[in-house]
Amino acid sequence: MEHNLEQSMYDFAIKYANQAGRLIMERMENKGVIDYKKNGSDLVTEVDKLSEELIRSHIQRDYPGHWILSEEDCGQENAYQAFLKTDSGYGWIIDPIDGTTNFVHGIPHFAVSIGIVKDGEPVIGVVFNPMTAELFTARKSKGAYWNGQPIYVGKEATLAEAVLATGFQANEWHQGSRVLKQIDQLAGKSRNVRMFGASSLDLCLIASGKLTGFWHEGLNPWDTAAGVLILTEAGGIVSDKDGKPYRLFHDSLVASNRIVHDEFLTAIKLLKVGES
Structure with missing residues (x-):
């Protein structure tokens, strides 16, 4: 049963990341209001918030019993406390656009990141770069993949x-x-x-x-x-x-x-x- 649930969550996380990626690409030329969090190098856009709302709404619909920790909803100051309060059972940890400054400047190195944890330990990871269509995925004890192909770390020795x-x-x-x-x-x-x-x-x-x-x-x-x-x-x-x-x-x-x-x-x- 747990295996089937995690396979379903893995498939849905990929689906959510792709949907958020499409939304982001549709707004590349219309990013809306760009705000500052702490200073001029810490940015957030309307698209960050829309991407997060999309992913969050899908999780709440498909997995109503799971908790969600997300950047724009939580805020950096409360991350540690929020994680400690919600780290039991299955949870979804979302960055709707990791690399917002790159996104704002059109640099093709940003991603939708969705991590799923069980009792605080990662069991599923999905990272999708919508500009390059690169999808990185993993399930615990099942290996890591790039666009469906197995990947491995390098062999540099020093x-x-x-x-x-x-x-x-x-x-x-x-x-x-x-x-x-x-x-x-x-x-x-x-x-x-x-x-x-x-x-x-x-x-x-x-x-x-x-x-x-x-x-x-x-x-x-x-x-x-x-x-x-x-x-x-x-x-x-x-x-x-x-x-x-x-x-x-x-x-x-x-x-x-x-x-x-x-x-x-x-x-x-x-x-x-x-x-x-």
Whole structure:
């Protein structure tokens, strides 16, 4: 019975992501009012809200007994408390547009992210980029897929071979920030560092062997719920900055192809936690 339910949820999550993706593409030239959350680099549009409403309404119709945690409804300040209150049973964790700044500027690196958890642990992940029609999916213990084809992490054996990615929280976007200092620590030790601006897709790029690692602080459950499952099902690993298994309410995330993980953790730990 549980298997059939999760198969149904997997199929419906893909359907919802595709429907939201179509809505987003229809509004590419008409994004409506663009608002600021914390500052000029933390954006939300009418389309974010419409995408969330679409997905939320479908879940409430098809799975009325399941809880929902979503970015625009919850808000960053309440994410931790909301997750702790609602982490039993099946729940849907939604980012209606992960990478809103990219969406606003027409950069083709944003996604609809839908993660489904059971008792707080991810069991289904769906990440869909409507501009490239790339669909990343996973079910727990069933593997990870890109447009229906199995995917696996890369085989880079050292940090020197690794292409890494990171990102900024809105309040970290300033000169001399901690993230910039971490990048400086990795300069010359890794092949290069990229900043793409959509955590769910960055995790999927590791899952498909295009990136080797990704680190970020201050993420919320909707940023990671789908991507971490896709990555781990592709053979990767996700921890916090101290190397402990990652949980959706943790404030730091370090992800990799598993092989370079210890070396990666050591490199970014060289900067003391309190420095900024």
